Amino acid sequence: MIEFIFPILIGILISYEDFKKSLIRNKYVLLLLIYALLFQLYFGIETMLFISTFLSSLIISFLFWYLGMWPAGDAKLFLALSLIFPPLFYKQSFVVMDYLVNCFVPIFFFMVFFLLIKSRADVIKKALKYAFEPYKIVLISVIFLGFAWLFTSILSLLKLPSNFFITIFAMFVAYEILRKFFTAKTETFFVLCAIVRIIIDYNNIYTIPFLYKFFTTLFVFIVLRFFVLHIAYHSYTKKVKISQLKQGMVLAEGMVKRNKKIEKVNFLQTSMIQTLQQRKEKYIHGLGELTKEDVEKIIKLKEEKKIDFNEVLVFQKQPFAVFLLLGYILTLFSQGSFVNWLRMII
Numbered sequence: 560m561i562e563f564i565f566p567i568l569i570g571i572l573i574s575y576e577d578f579k580k581s582l583i584r585n586k587y588v589l590l591l592l593i594y595a596l597l598f599q600l601y602f603g604i605e606t607m608l609f610i611s612t613f614l615s616s617l618i619i620s621f622l623f624w625y626l627g628m629w630p631a632g633d634a635k636l637f638l639a640l641s642l643i644f645p646p647l648f649y650k651q652s653f654v655v656m657d658y659l660v661n662c663f664v665p666i667f668f669f670m671v672f673f674l675l676i677k678s679r680a681d682v683i684k685k686a687l688k689y690a691f692e693p694y695k696i697v698l699i700s701v702i703f704l705g706f707a708w709l710f711t712s713i714l715s716l717l718k719l720p721s722n723f724f725i726t727i728f729a730m731f732v733a734y735e736i737l738r739k740f741f742t743a744k745t746e747t748f749f750v751l752c753a754i755v756r757i758i759i760d761y762n763n764i765y766t767i768p769f770l771y772k773f774f775t776t777l778f779v780f781i782v783l784r785f786f787v788l789h790i791a792y793h794s795y796t797k798k799v800k801i802s803q804l805k806q807g808m809v810l811a812e813g814m815v816k817r818n819k820k821i822e823k824v825n826f827l828q829t830s831m832i833q834t835l836q837q838r839k840e841k842y843i844h845g846l847g848e849l850t851k852e853d854v855e856k857i858i859k860l861k862e863e864k865k866i867d868f869n870e871v872l873v874f875q876k877q878p879f880a881v882f883l884l885l886g887y888i889l890t891l892f893s894q895g896s897f898v899n900w901l902r903m904i905i
Contacts, residue, residue, distance in 0.1 A: 562598065563891060566591055566643045570884035573636060577880035581807070583632030588639050595642035604646040616641040616655045630809075630847065633879045637662070640887045648895060657896040662886030664897055667783070669882075674790045682793050690785035696777070698746075703777055705752025708760070792826075795877060798870040801861045806851045811872035814857065816841040821866050 573587050599609055616638050624634040641655050648654040675683065756764070763769050796811040813824040821843060843860065844853040860866050889897040 560891075563643070565594060566640060567884070567888065569594075570636075570640065570880070570887060574878065574881040574884050577632075577878040581876050581878065583630075583636055583880055585632075585635070588632070588635045591636075591639035591643070595639060598643055599646065602646050604649070608646070608649055609642075612649050612655060613638075613642060615653075619655060619659060629879055633883060636880055636883050640883060643887075644890065648890075652895045654890065654895060658886055658890045661889040661893070661897045662882050664889070665885050666879075666882045667787070670787055670791060671782075674787070674794050678790050678794050682790060686786050686789040686793075689789050690781050695785070696781065699780065700777060701753045702749050703773065703780070705749055705754070705756050707776075708756045709752050795875045796872045797875060799873045800870055801857060801866060801868075804849060804854050804857060804871070804873075806849055806854055808849045809847070809874045809876070810844070810849065811874045813846070814843050814866070814871065816843060821860065823868060823871065825872075 569587055569591055573583055576582055576584065620634040620638045623629050623637075624631055629637075637659075641658050644654055644658075678686075792811065799808070811826055813826060815822050815824050843856060849857075857866070
């Protein structure tokens with residue numbers, strides 16, 4: 560285990576600077592990447608296995624950055640740390656995905672605990688109402704019963720891994736597709752998938768284990784996708800006057816040029832597909848951290864009275880590097896999925 564002391568120590572240093580200065584230095588990430596290469600060469604990882612691991616980690620890192628789920632520095636840190644596991648880990652499972660899940664497990668519990676303490680009662684009440692709307696629950700239940708089953712069945716036929724978190728991911732995909740193509744035909748498709756499932760898989764559906772897994776997955780999805788997101792958005796944002804915007808801030812409301820007017824776009828309602836679509840919108844600023852040029856441009860447009868609002872929501876920065884480090888340690892400790900490890904001991 561001595562070979563993992565170095566990346567953990569560098570991870571601690573990075574986490575400290577991220578907490579104090581909201582900064583992840585490229586030189587530390589580069590140091591980890593060099594160490595990862597030397598580490599894997601020393602332990603004799605297969606070339607193709609290393610390349611496939613690197614590419615899968617790169618894709619995940621880029622996708623999460625592109626969707627605005629973490630800054631570029633965190634994306635690079637995830638890429639570096641995901642390459643510093645024993646070669647055997649990569650052969651046993653899709654360890655990059657295990658690492659990703661292990662990063663978000665502590666984040667989820669931390670956010671739920673912290674947000675429930677920090678949030679006002681009216682915000683929690685609105686979030687519960689928003690998350691557990693009856694029609695929404697019914698709709699997602701139908702999606703999970705039919706589409707998620709179809710999705711995981713296809714994975715099984717292709718001999719690809721399928722588990723609780725992949726099922727959750729399938730629900731995310733299905734829900735985003737429904738948000739994009741919300742038509743009668745689409746709803747009919749998901750209902751038909753559910754009916755086919757009931758007909759074909761009736762022996763499995765009417766069992767206690769299935770019902771337990773079904774309602775657990777449904778609850779986790781609703782809590783993650785709606786309740787936590789809603790509370791986090793209102794708890795980790797603040798209104799800032801246009802004149803007080805600064806370089807490095809991250810907007811929670813985008814400013815888009817439409818019909819010769821500049822309008823605000825609320826990012827709370829943004830789905831994955833909408834996020835990709837919004838890249839085509841005529842933003843007057845970048846979608847990441849505001850640059851000096853972005854701030855100057857926005858203030859200038861305000862002075863020219865082309866922006867008719869005075870304030871915009873801005874995200875309060877939260878250090879994420881420490882969760883990447885915790886996820887790394889959890890992955891080493893559990894030799895893969897921390898959740899699966901918990902199931903084994905429980």
